[in-house]
Each structure stands twice: as C-alpha cells, then as structure tokens.
Amino acid sequence: MAAGFLPVDLAGARVVVTAGAAGLGRTMAGAFLACGARVLVCDVDGAALSDVARAHPGLATATADVADPQAVAALFAAARRELGGLDVLVNNAGIAGPTARVEDVAPAELARTLAVNVEGQFHCARHAVPLLRAAGGGVILNLGSVAGRLGFAMRSPYAASKWAVVGFTRSLAVELGEENIRVNAILPGHVDSERFRRVVATKAQATGQTFDAVRAQFLAPVSLKRNVAAEDVANMALFLASPFGASITGQAVSVCGDVQMMG
Numbered sequence: 001m002a003a004g005f006l007p008v009d010l011a012g013a014r015v016v017v018t019a020g021a022a023g024l025g026r027t028m029a030g031a032f033l034a035c036g037a038r039v040l041v042c043d044v045d046g047a048a049l050s051d052v053a054r055a056h057p058g059l060a061t062a063t064a065d066v067a068d069p070q071a072v073a074a075l076f077a078a079a080r081r082e083l084g085g086l087d088v089l090v091n092n093a094g095i096a097g098p099t100a101r102v103e104d105v106a107p108a109e110l111a112r113t114l115a116v117n118v119e120g121q122f123h124c125a126r127h128a129v130p131l132l133r134a135a136g137g138g139v140i141l142n143l144g145s146v147a148g149r150l151g152f153a154m155r156s157p158y159a160a161s162k163w164a165v166v167g168f169t170r171s172l173a174v175e176l177g178e179e180n181i182r183v184n185a186i187l188p189g190h191v192d193s194e195r196f197r198r199v200v201a202t203k204a205q206a207t208g209q210t211f212d213a214v215r216a217q218f219l220a221p222v223s224l225k226r227n228v229a230a231e232d233v234a235n236m237a238l239f240l241a242s243p244f245g246a247s248i249t250g251q252a253v254s255v256c257g258d259v260q261m262m263g
Contacts, residue, residue: 006235008242011036014083014135015241016075018066018124019093021048023193024143024230028090030056031234032241040082042066042075042093066093066120067112076127086131088241091121091142096195097158099202110157117161121168129176137180139241142169144185146254152262154203159262162187166252173250182249184240189256190218192227223258 010032020029020041026048029041033056042064043049049061060082064075079086097113098105121142132138147155148162169185176183190196196218204214219225236255239245 005031005034005231006238006242008035008238008244010238010242013037013087013241014079014085015039015088015090016079016083016086016124016128017041017090017092018064018075018120019043020090021045021052021061023195024188024191024233025090025092026052027230028092028234028237029059031231031238032088032090033059035238035242037088038083040079065116066124067115069123072120072123072127075124076131079131085135086128086138087135088139089124089128089132089141090237091124091140093117093120094143094145094161096199096202097155097161099154099199099206101154102156105157113157113161114164117158118164118168121165125168125172129181132176132181133179138182139245140169140172140176140181140183141237141240142183142185144169144187144252146187146189146256146259147262148185148187148252149254150259150262154206155262169252170250177249182240182245184245184249185252186233186236186240187252187254187256188233189222189228189254189259191230191233193230196227218262221259221261222256223260226257228255228257 015032015037017029019025021043040060042062062078064071094117098109144165145162147159148166152159173183200214204211
C-alpha cells in the first residue's frame with residue numbers, strides 16, 4: 001500500500017483536476033499540492049468544494065459539470081485567471097453509470113455516462129491544449145479504468161466509456177506529441193473508495209447477493225487480492241506529470257493490483 005506521496009518536485013506547476021473535491025480527485029489534488037504545484041479543482045458539488053478549500057488553503061476551486069461545454073469554457077477561463085496558464089490537466093471526472101443488463105439500460109443513462117466520461121474529457125482537452133501549447137508543452141492525464149481493457153458484465157455503458165478513454169488518449173498523444181504535450185491514461189482497479197462500495201452495493205441489490213459476497217467476487221481475480229489505495233493512483237499521476245515521465249506518452253497504465261477479470 002502507498003506510504004505517502006512520491007517526493008517529486010513540481011514547484012510552480014499549474015494543474016487542473018476535474019472532479020477534485022472528493023474521492024480520488026481530492027487525493028490527486030492533495031498530492032500535487034504536496035509537491036509544490038498550484039492547483040485548481042472543479043466539481044459539481046458545492047459543499048464538497050467548500051470543504052476541500054478549507055482543508056487546502058491556497059487551492060483554487062470552480063463549479064463545473066464537465067459534460068456542459070459552456071461550464072468547461074468557464075472552468076478554463078478560471079484556470080487562466082487563477083493560475084495564469086496550465087501545465088497539467090488531470091481529466092478525472094467520471095460516473096459509474098447504470099448497473100443493468102443491456103436491454104434494461106435506458107438511453108438517457110447511456111447518454112449521461114458517455115457525456116461525463118468521454119465527452120467531458122474531450123471538452124476539457126479542447127480548452128486545455130491551447131494553454132499547454134502556450135506553456136511550451138505539458139501533460140494530459142485521462143482517468144480511465146481497468147474496465148477499459150476488460151469486459152464488464154452489467155456495466156456496459158461504463159466499460160464502453162473507459163475503452164473510449166484509451167482510444168482518445170492514444171489519438172491525442174499522436175496528435176500532440178510534436179508540441180511536447182504528453183497524453184497518458186491511468187487505469188485504476190478497484191480503488192478503496194465510497195464509489196467502489198456503492199458499485200458493490202448496487203450489484204448486490206441487482207443480483208440478490210450480499211455485499212460481502214459481491215466484494216469477494218470483485219477481488220477474487222485480482223492478483224494482490226485487495227483494493228488499490230487512492231494514494232497509489234495519485235503517485236502514478238505525479239510520476240507521469242514529472243520529469244521522470246518525460247518519455248512516456250500514449251500509454252494506458254494500469255494501477256490495479258493485476259486485475260484479470262471484472263466481477
């Protein structure tokens with residue numbers, strides 16, 4: 001398990017973390033701050049934004065739904081105003097989507113999952129690239145999932161969105177490489193988080209099983225037989241954003257304990 005944050009020097013780096021007020025996004029925002037970066041986080045939850053701002057004095061915040069192009073435009077206007085530019089975009093915002101057989105997924109549920117998980121990353125990258133170009137280069141980190149390399153029964157909208165993240169990442173890496181903009185995807189496994197517990201509880205209800213039985217199913221095909229710590233994912237983000245990751249682009253890097261199959 002992670003023992004803290006990777007001690008890399010990111011002093012002065014200007015970082016935007018989407019959905020950064022809680023969960024994994026909050027952990028990553030804290031990691032960048034601990035390494036000297038200046039950080040702006042956005043979220044749809046105003047109360048969570050107020051809480052993270054109290055916890056991290058100096059952190060800039062903005063309310064934004066990444067599925068809304070106008071909200072994203074306002075977010076990056078705030079980044080220009082608060083940070084003076086951009087060096088790193090962490091495209092973290094995402095939702096779990098429905099847990100159901102494909103014939104029971106409502107079109108609106110599919111649309112919302114793709115709007116947040118895929119279109120949201122596109123909207124953010126679209127506004128981030130001119131700022132990264134102006135900085136002489138930079139880094140885009142797209143948060144995917146181990147579900148972006150495996151099949152995931154009863155979670156087809158989510159899995160489809162995370163496979164799309166990998167394709168988007170690799171395409172952007174080719175497109176932007178000559179401008180010294182590196183683009184990578186991080187594919188977390190079963191992060192020890194409230195979201196993971198909600199997913200387990202939802203599947204338990206949908207299948208008539210107990211919470212513990214479903215959690216055991218999720219972790220059985222994981223070589224390390226445990227959840228991933230949020231700090232482990234944050235440390236990968238720090239590494240890829242730092243000079244140590246200077247030659248790494250176009251990659252989908254799993255931080256998952258070696259998941260062999262999705263439960």
